[in-house]
Amino acid sequence: MVVFGACLFLVLLVGLVLRSIFNHYIPLFLNLGLTPKGCFGLPLIGETLSLLKPHSSNSLGSFIQQHCSRYGKIFKSHVFGYPAIVSCDQELNYFILQNEDKLFQCSYPKPIHGVLGKFSMLVVVGDTHKRLRNTALTLVSTSKSKPEYLNDIDREATRILNSWETKKQVIFCEEARKFTFNVIVKQVLGLTPDDPQTTKILEDFLTFMKGLISFPLKIPGTPYARAVKARIRISSTVKAIVEERRRNGEKKGDFLETLLSANTLSEDEKVSFVLDSLLGGYETTSLLMAMAVHFLGQSPIALRQLKLEHQNIRKDKKKDDYLNWEDYRKMEFTQNVINEALRCGNIVKFVHRKAIKDVRFKGYLIPCGWKVLPVFSAVHLDPSLHQDALQFNPWRWENQNQTCKKFTPFGGGPRFCPGSELAKVETAFFLHHLVLNFRWEPKEVDTPMAYPYVEFLRGLPLEVERILVESSI
Numbered sequence: 001m002v003v004f005g006a007c008l009f010l011v012l013l014v015g016l017v018l019r020s021i022f023n024h025y026i027p028l029f030l031n032l033g034l035t036p037k038g039c040f041g042l043p044l045i046g047e048t049l050s051l052l053k054p055h056s057s058n059s060l061g062s063f064i065q066q067h068c069s070r071y072g073k074i075f076k077s078h079v080f081g082y083p084a085i086v087s088c089d090q091e092l093n094y095f096i097l098q099n100e101d102k103l104f105q106c107s108y109p110k111p112i113h114g115v116l117g118k119f120s121m122l123v124v125v126g127d128t129h130k131r132l133r134n135t136a137l138t139l140v141s142t143s144k145s146k147p148e149y150l151n152d153i154d155r156e157a158t159r160i161l162n163s164w165e166t167k168k169q170v171i172f173c174e175e176a177r178k179f180t181f182n183v184i185v186k187q188v189l190g191l192t193p194d195d196p197q198t199t200k201i202l203e204d205f206l207t208f209m210k211g212l213i214s215f216p217l218k219i220p221g222t223p224y225a226r227a228v229k230a231r232i233r234i235s236s237t238v239k240a241i242v243e244e245r246r247r248n249g250e251k252k253g254d255f256l257e258t259l260l261s262a263n264t265l266s267e268d269e270k271v272s273f274v275l276d277s278l279l280g281g282y283e284t285t286s287l288l289m290a291m292a293v294h295f296l297g298q299s300p301i302a303l304r305q306l307k308l309e310h311q312n313i314r315k316d317k318k319k320d321d322y323l324n325w326e327d328y329r330k331m332e333f334t335q336n337v338i339n340e341a342l343r344c345g346n347i348v349k350f351v352h353r354k355a356i357k358d359v360r361f362k363g364y365l366i367p368c369g370w371k372v373l374p375v376f377s378a379v380h381l382d383p384s385l386h387q388d389a390l391q392f393n394p395w396r397w398e399n400q401n402q403t404c405k406k407f408t409p410f411g412g413g414p415r416f417c418p419g420s421e422l423a424k425v426e427t428a429f430f431l432h433h434l435v436l437n438f439r440w441e442p443k444e445v446d447t448p449m450a451y452p453y454v455e456f457l458r459g460l461p462l463e464v465e466r467i468l469v470e471s472s473i
């Protein structure tokens with residue numbers, strides 16, 4: 001037994017030494033430069049568990065903090081089964097995002113492909129990605145300022161808030177999810193909240209989401225296996241809706257009609273596109289709303305200024321008037337609140353890329369085939385880039401360029417989130433009705449945690465009270 005243990009130890013040791021030679025010295029001999037400092041951690045799992053260790057999403061987490069102070073903002077590691085370069089440097093992050101498909105490529109872990117499907121926009125690369133993305137951009141740009149879409153958002157926000165009338169307490173994340181799900185299902189598939197197909201999609205979608213973040217074990221009954229099945233069921237529901245629409249030949253001039261007429265996409269790609277929109281438009285947007293509410297709870301002055309802005313917008317409108325695009329353009333302080341909630345909340349901590357060529361940056365070598373992780377939260381919370389970085393301060397965004405390198409909540413380059421504006425309009429409209437009609441207090445402390453997917457552990461319970469004088473609903 002002792003001999004066996006010693007042999008195993010020796011094999012692991014030799015493995016580590018060989019790996020170090022391959023990754024460190026060979027590039028040096030070939031005069032390619034040095035990989036950054038860092039550590040590969042344990043055999044096989046490397047440092048994956050330390051990277052994924054939960055922490056408040058308004059903080060760096062001990063892994064990033066310790067590694068940055070030991071090795072600097074760019075370091076090497078071994079995560080998700082690959083040697084990796086982890087970047088907490090705004091210049092390198094920008095360089096990675098801008099060089100998609102040239103030097104780097106989107107590369108999410110294989111199990112995620114299993115759940116999302118092979119046509120998902122987060123999985124496809126090259127020309128297929130360009131084709132799918134062009135459709136997404138056309139659809140978003142034609143629908144975002146359309147009165148029908150904006151009216152749907154407005155109507156859904158008031159519907160949810162009216163249901164709070166008799167409540168003393170709400171679990172905000174659940175309410176926000178109801179809102180964003182109903183908005184996106186209406187927008188993409190033309191379904192209303194009472195439609196039986198909406199309930200069916202929602203049930204399957206919850207199973208799907210649980211699997212997306214679970215351990216990828218494809219054994220019947222595990223969350224992962226159930227998610228793969230749920231995805232197949234959602235696909236067939238979507239296919240049935242598509243076929244029904246084709247049969248009646250109804251002309252609604254909506255998202256689905258435009259999508260169906262896109263002859264650059266195959267049938268499977270269209271279905272996958274609907275799934276991407278549901279997935280992208282649901283959880284992230286509801287989290288943004290929860291972040292805004294959470295951080296506003298810590299800043300009464302910001303809340304007061306926000307309320308004033310919305311009272312001014314409401315002043316010129318009748319009680320039942322819908323909000324329109326001009327109103328949205330006037331919501332300047334609201335935009336600052338949203339930006340600051342995105343910066344402090346870090347809904348997407350990092351994205352997955354791999355180097356498709358040997359790349360040299362700031363004297364470092366990023367070897368071909370290595371994983372590359374641009375960590376957005378590290379840049380968002382960097383005190384050398386954002387003064388008092390841990391403070392929620394919406395005024396910092398006054399007269400600031402929001403598309404700068406130090407602020408990338410929606411990613412950047414050719415994979416910049418196509419739904420960013422939709423998420424912001426939804427949040428702004430919901431906040432409009434919320435601040436004009438309700439007072440709220442957190443029921444208990446509930447900090448958003450990065451697992452690294454972000455979650456409020458208790459769902460952000462709030463005590464709510466209707467304001468009787470001013471009303472928009």
Ligand code: HEM
Binds near residue numbers: 106347416
């Ligand atoms: C607060 C809300 C949101 C956040 C923080 C967010 C964040 C992101 C980020 C960081 C990416 C880049 C991923 C990468 O580079 O690997 C992304 C991509 C994407 N997002 Fe969003 N998103 C949000 C809302 C939405 C909405 C509302 C939709 C759809 C209606 C959407 C659909 C997508 C899609 C389809 C992609 C893939 C784009 C591509 O690969 O070209 N997202 N999102």
